[in-house]
Amino acid sequence: MLDRLLKLDRRWIFLCIAVATALPLIFPFSLVRVEVTDPTRGIFDTIDTLPAGSVILFSNDYDPGSAAELRPMTLAILRHAFHRKQRVVVMTLWPGGLALTQDILQQMTVEFPHLRKNEDWAFLGYNAGQQAAIANMVRNLTETYPKDRDGMDTASLPILVKADGRKIESLKDFAYVVSISAGDPGLEQWVIYGQGESGCLLGGGSTAVSITQYLSYFQAKQMNGLLGGLRGGAEYERLLKDKYGTEVKNAEGKGSVGVQVLSVDHFLIIAFILFSNVIYFASKLRTAASTGAER
Amino acid sequence: MEPPPLSDLIGVWVSVACTLFLLSFLYRDNPLYKVGENLFVGVSMGYYAIRYYYDTIHPKLTMELWNGTDRWMIVPAIMTVLLFMRFIKPLAWTSRYAYAALMGIVSGLAIPRFVTSNLMTPMSATVKPLLTVSGDSTVPMYPAIIILIGVVTVLTYFFYSIEHKGPVKWLATAGIYFLMVSFGTSFGLTVMGRVSLLIGRCDDLIMYAGGRYFYATPILLAGTALVLLLWDRHDSRKQAAKA
Amino acid sequence: MLFLKRQLPLFLTFLFGMTVMVCYYVPNRASDEVSGEILKWLEVMLAVALILGATVLVVVHGEQILKQKAGWAYSLIVIGSILAGVALGLWENGKEYTEEAELTSFGWFYFYLYIPLNATMFALLAFFIASAAFRAFRARTLAAFCLLATAIIILFGQAPLGAWLWEKLYHATGDRIPTMADITGFMQQVLVVAGKRGILIGVSLGVIATSLRVIIGLERGYLGGDK
Numbered sequence: 001m002l003d004r005l006l007k008l009d010r011r012w013i014f015l016c017i018a019v020a021t022a023l024p025l026i027f028p029f030s031l032v033r034v035e036v037t038d039p040t041r042g043i044f045d046t047i048d049t050l051p052a053g054s055v056i057l058f059s060n061d062y063d064p065g066s067a068a069e070l071r072p073m074t075l076a077i078l079r080h081a082f083h084r085k086q087r088v089v090v091m092t093l094w095p096g097g098l099a100l101t102q103d104i105l106q107q108m109t110v111e112f113p114h115l116r117k118n119e120d121w122a123f124l125g126y127n128a129g130q131q132a133a134i135a136n137m138v139r140n141l142t143e144t145y146p147k148d149r150d151g152m153d154t155a156s157l158p159i160l161v162k163a164d165g166r167k168i169e170s171l172k173d174f175a176y177v178v179s180i181s182a183g184d185p186g187l188e189q190w191v192i193y194g195q196g197e198s199g200c201l202l203g204g205g206s207t208a209v210s211i212t213q214y215l216s217y218f219q220a221k222q223m224n225g226l227l228g229g230l231r232g233g234a235e236y237e238r239l240l241k242d243k244y245g246t247e248v249k250n251a252e253g254k255g256s257v258g259v260q261v262l263s264v265d266h267f268l269i270i271a272f273i274l275f276s277n278v279i280y281f282a283s284k285l286r287t288a289a290s291t292g293a294e295r
Numbered sequence: 296m297e298p299p300p301l302s303d304l305i306g307v308w309v310s311v312a313c314t315l316f317l318l319s320f321l322y323r324d325n326p327l328y329k330v331g332e333n334l335f336v337g338v339s340m341g342y343y344a345i346r347y348y349y350d351t352i353h354p355k356l357t358m359e360l361w362n363g364t365d366r367w368m369i370v371p372a373i374m375t376v377l378l379f380m381r382f383i384k385p386l387a388w389t390s391r392y393a394y395a396a397l398m399g400i401v402s403g404l405a406i407p408r409f410v411t412s413n414l415m416t417p418m419s420a421t422v423k424p425l426l427t428v429s430g431d432s433t434v435p436m437y438p439a440i441i442i443l444i445g446v447v448t449v450l451t452y453f454f455y456s457i458e459h460k461g462p463v464k465w466l467a468t469a470g471i472y473f474l475m476v477s478f479g480t481s482f483g484l485t486v487m488g489r490v491s492l493l494i495g496r497c498d499d500l501i502m503y504a505g506g507r508y509f510y511a512t513p514i515l516l517a518g519t520a521l522v523l524l525l526w527d528r529h530d531s532r533k534q535a536a537k538a
Numbered sequence: 539m540l541f542l543k544r545q546l547p548l549f550l551t552f553l554f555g556m557t558v559m560v561c562y563y564v565p566n567r568a569s570d571e572v573s574g575e576i577l578k579w580l581e582v583m584l585a586v587a588l589i590l591g592a593t594v595l596v597v598v599h600g601e602q603i604l605k606q607k608a609g610w611a612y613s614l615i616v617i618g619s620i621l622a623g624v625a626l627g628l629w630e631n632g633k634e635y636t637e638e639a640e641l642t643s644f645g646w647f648y649f650y651l652y653i654p655l656n657a658t659m660f661a662l663l664a665f666f667i668a669s670a671a672f673r674a675f676r677a678r679t680l681a682a683f684c685l686l687a688t689a690i691i692i693l694f695g696q697a698p699l700g701a702w703l704w705e706k707l708y709h710a711t712g713d714r715i716p717t718m719a720d721i722t723g724f725m726q727q728v729l730v731v732a733g734k735r736g737i738l739i740g741v742s743l744g745v746i747a748t749s750l751r752v753i754i755g756l757e758r759g760y761l762g763g764d765k
Contacts, residue, residue, distance in 0.1 A: 010669040014321045017668045021490065021497050032698040035719050038727075064653040065660040068495020069488055095346035096339070096656065099634040099648045106639055128351035128588065129581030135404060136577040139570055143578065147354055193404070196412030197562075208488035212481050215726055216735040219442075220420030222412065228484065230491035231696055258494045263699035265490040265664075270693050272672040273686065280676050302641075306650030313651065317658040321665055329612055335655040337616040340592045341623015342652050345644070349632030351585040355578060371579040375586045382597070391547040391761050393583065398760050399551035400580045402749035403558030409749075413742035417735050438728040445732020446739065453740045470736065475681050477733030479688025480725060486667055486689075487696050493664035496657055 005279050013272065020268045024261040033238065034259050039218055040235040042225025043077065043203040046176055048243070052085035053163040054175035059190070060104070062182035063096025066207050072233030072255030073205045074104055074180050080240055082112045082120070083248050087159050089174070091124040091145070093133060093185045098126040102149070111249050118152070122159045125149035130185040134193040137171045172198040179204040180227075187214050191222050205232055234259035296507045304508065311503050311511045314496060315519045322523055421446050445473040548755040555753035596620060623647060688725065695722035 050056070058078070062070050081088050092101050105123055109115055124145040127133040136144040142155045154160070160168040168174060177200045181187040187204045191214075195202040201224060206214055208229030218226045227236060233255030241251040298304060316331030359365040360372060374393040381390040424439035451463060452470030459467045504512035554576065561573035599613035626644040634645030641649060677683040694700035695718045704718040716724075751757035 006673075008672070010673070011321065013669045013672050014665045017490075017493070017665055018497075021493050021664075022501065025494065025497050025501055032702040034698045035701055037719065037723065064656040066492070067653075067657065068493075068498075068661070069491040095343045095350075096652065098346060098350070099645060100653075102635060106635075126346055126350040127581065128347050128585035129577070130584055131404065132400075132577045132580040132584065135408075136574060136581070139574055139577075143574055144581075192408045192412040196408055196416070208484040208491065209481070211484055212477060212726070212730050212734050213738075215731050216417055216420075216738055219727060219731045219735075220417050222416055229488050230494070231487065234698075254498070258491060258498075259698055261494050262487060262490055263697040265493075266486070266693045266697035267699065269486055269668055269671050270690055272668060273675050273690060276672045276675065277677055277686070302646060306646055310650045310654040313654040314658045317655065317662060320662065329609075330615060331655065331658075333612040333615040334619050334651070335659055336595070337619025338623055338647070338651045338655055340595055340616075341620040341627070342648060344589055344592045344620070344624055345627030345632050347585040347588050349627070351581055352589070356582045365575075365578075367575050368578070368582070371582040371586075374579070374583055378583075378586055378590050379593070381590075382593075388543050391543070392550060394760050395547035395550040396554050397580070397583055397587065398752050399554030400558055400576055402551075402752045403555035404577075404580075406559055406746055406749045406753075407562040409742045409746050413738055414746070417738060421735065438724070441728050442732045442735065445729065446736045449733055449736025450740060453736070471681055472684055473729065473733040473736065475684040476688045476725065476729045477737075479685040480692050480730045482685070483689040483692025483696065486664075486671070486693060489661070489664035489667050492657065492661040496654075496661040499654070499657075 003283060006276065006283065016268060017265065020264050021261060024264050025257075028257055028260070030256070030260055032260070032263070034231065034234045034256070036235045036239055039215075039226035039228070040232055040239070042218075042223075043178070043205075043227060044080070044225070044236060044239045046201070046203060046224060047077065047080050047084060047086065050084070050086055050175050051163075053087060055087045055089060055159060055162060055168055055173075056081055057171070057174040057177045058088050058090045059177070059179040059181075060090060060092045060097050060101040061094050061179055061186045062100075062207075063094050064100060065096070066182035067100060068258075069207050069229045070180050070182060070205060070233070071100075071104070072230060072253050072258065073227045073236055075107070075250075075253055076233055076236040076240055076255065077178060077180075077205075078104070078108055079111065079248050079251065080236075082108060082115060083244065086175075087119070088121045089124060089159060089168075090121065092126050093130060093189075094182070095126055095128065098149075118148075119158045122157050123149045124154065131189045131193045134171075134185070134189055135197070138194060138198045139170055141168065141170055141173075170198065171200045174200060177202045180206070181210075182207050183210060186210075187217075187223070191217050195222055208232075230255055230258045230262060298507055298509070307503050307508045308511050308515065311500065311515050312519075314500060315515055318496075319519055319523055323527075325523060325526055327519060327522060327526075444469070449473050544761070547761055548758070552753055552755060555749075559753075592620065619651075691725065692722065694718075 047056070058081075060074060078088065090101060090105060092098055102123065105121065108121070109117075115121055125148060127144065129136065129144070133144055141160070142153075145154045148154050148157060162168060162173070166173070171177060171194055177190065177194065179187050179190045179202070181190075181204060187206050187210075190202060190204065194200060203223055203225035204214070205227030206229075208231070211226070211228035211232075214223065214226055217223045227233065233253075235255075237252050237255045240248055241256075244251060299307070313331055313334065316327045317335070319325055319331075320328040356368055356372060356375070359368045374396055377389050377393040379390075380386045421439075421443055424436070425443065448466050448470035450470070451466040452474070457463055500512045502508075504510065558573060558576055561569040561576075596617055599616045601607075602610045602613040603617070623644075626647050630642040630644040632644070633642055634648050636642055675686055675689070677686050695704070701718045708715055708717055748757060752760070
């Protein structure tokens with residue numbers, strides 16, 4: 001009987017996961033508030049303290065494969081920056097991220113109707129150069145992106161003039177650089193090819209899978225903030241909600257909803273692990289006992 | 296609620312069908328999954344090819360050469376031609392020049408930057424908190440000691456030039472435990488990440504299950520299940536006949 | 539011929555690699571311009587290399603179809619969808635949206651085909667990781683127990699419900715146990731950093747050594763065979 005349980009058809013496990021994910025989405029609940037961690041607070045505090053009009057470079061380095069995890073934090077950070085009247089230059093190093101980023105920016109212009117294109121935000125588009133694009137931006141931004149997404153000369157964009165009248169020419173001129181990344185090219189390349197050489201202030205978010213890889217950079221202060229997966233998005237949404245309440249539209253988004261569903265799935269998987277180990281050891285004990293009895 | 300425009304409605308049905316085709320793999324490998332899988336490869340490649348061309352090759356190579364703004368772009372233009380020479384057998388060896396240039400630039404780019412960002416800075420961040428008697432160090436002393444022990448023991452574990460016995464073995468064993476904690480954390484976070492992606496797909500399927508989209512999800516779910524059932528029966532008969 | 543086939547490519551690697559490195563270590567206006575130009579070349583060559591990948595895919599699947607090998611009908615789907623994507627992209631000038639922010643046919647291709655296929659492919663892994671947790675995650679040794687216990691703590695602590703339950707326990711014990719934030723924080727920001735940094739330093743040493751070998755011509759695998 002125990003051995004049969006250990007060899008359970010995996011489709012039963014699939015069914016459990018499907019039900020545990022779908023049911024809380026059909027009947028949403030919000031029992032518990034998510035606790036905010038230090039790496040998340042790092043990015044929130046930076047954006048919260050930057051003066052209005054500061055120019056942030058935002059690199060949206062992911063495609064639809066990771067959008068469910070990373071879109072909530074992208075939206076939360078952009079909402080925060082635009083609410084604080086900062087200006088955001090957006091780009092992507094992932095080909096599949098281009099239209100996704102355009103979609104996000106369209107959502108932002110609906111939520112913040114006062115935003116002026118090329119003055120409060122600009123979209124530089126996609127660059128296939130990967131690490132070469134970052135390394136080139138360290139020396140010259142307009143050579144890396146001679147035109148924006150709409151074909152306008154990047155050098156002529158009003159957003160690239162700082163409040164004090166100086167021009168933004170390279171990575172180090174941005175008040176803050178944020179990369180939301182799902183892998184390579186992403187945060188690691190921004191640290192190695194961008195922050196290391198230019199010394200720019202860097203923060204970012206990543207999929208939960210690769211977050212452990214970036215914790216070392218955070219501890220070494222190569223990054224001043226780090227958001228991890230859907231939970232990172234939920235933490236940022238909570239900070240936004242706590243500080244600005246209803247001032248920021250949709251402050252509580254998909255991150256806050258999704259993280260409650262995560263609870264159910266996590267508990268189910270913990271139960272799987274514990275259950276299979278109990279059966280495994282019970283089966284081992286029984287085998288040992290029967291071998292002893294035979295002797 | 297108003298129904299969406301026809302093109303969006305068709306799009307939603309196609310999107311739900313694609314999702315269900317791929318999810319059908321959970322039952323077992325089947326032709327619907329294979330259709331979805333191959334469609335995924337083709338659609339991705341088709342989309343990427345357009346992005347590479349319009350966002351990098353066109354503005355930086357074609358236009359620069361056409362307008363004569365950067366005559367040095369003739370170098371990557373030649374390399375581009377050489378890269379494609381691999382399809383012409385007698386001249387395939389000329390593509391080596393393009394690979395050689397690529398490898399040289401990528402390697403030259405990596406070395407100094409890896410030394411600074413991935414070697415010197417992490418090593419300094421490991422040792423510096425221990426040397427900071429007072430000052431702005433926000434890291435308390437005991438975590439810094441644990442981090443140092445962890446880094447040394449993990450590096451010892453990966454250092455095969457000396458035999459792992461005696462004190463070296465002890466250090467390497469401690470390194471294994473640090474690695475296990477790292478991998479355990481990675482596993483926990485990987486579960487979180489993958490489930491988050493599933494939540495995203497389920498969210499879309501639930502959204503498209505309503506009347507606004509003419510019940511795309513339940514209808515296509517039933518259709519997919521029916522096709523799977525029929526194919527399963529057909530396949531079992533085929534297997535039985537073979538046996 | 540050996541010079542053209544072997545020595546000249548190796549010299550090119552050395553020349554480009556050293557130039558880029560020297561430009562980094564000797565910063566001045568001239569080196570900045572040289573490195574900018576070379577980086578631009580790299581950007582273009584990487585994009586072309588990726589297109590080359592797509593071309594190879596078409597060639598491989600084209601052969602499958604021509605020779606009618608097993609599963610050639612699926613190859614037809616691959617080639618058909620690549621061509622459809624390229625045709626729509628060229629037709630719409632690479633734009634997913636019109637000036638009025640409406641979807642173009644290429645945008646439709648992206649939003650209703652690429653997004654669901656890409657997202658579902660990765661979402662599938664949730665099921666397999668759950669199955670792996672049940673079938674393969676056993677505390678057979680002390681090291682395996684360590685891995686398993688860490689995973690459970692992280693899964694418990696990352697779920698808000700777990701953190702909430704722990705908080706109840708924390709108050710019930712009169713605040714004598716550490717909070718869940720303290721536990722997961724210590725694990726992630728101390729223990730994991732220690733382990734991952736060891737790996738990071740090791741991997742970086744490997745990358746630097748391999749890159750050096752490439753530049754000085756000891757590593758030649760990327761050139762293929764001798765012919």
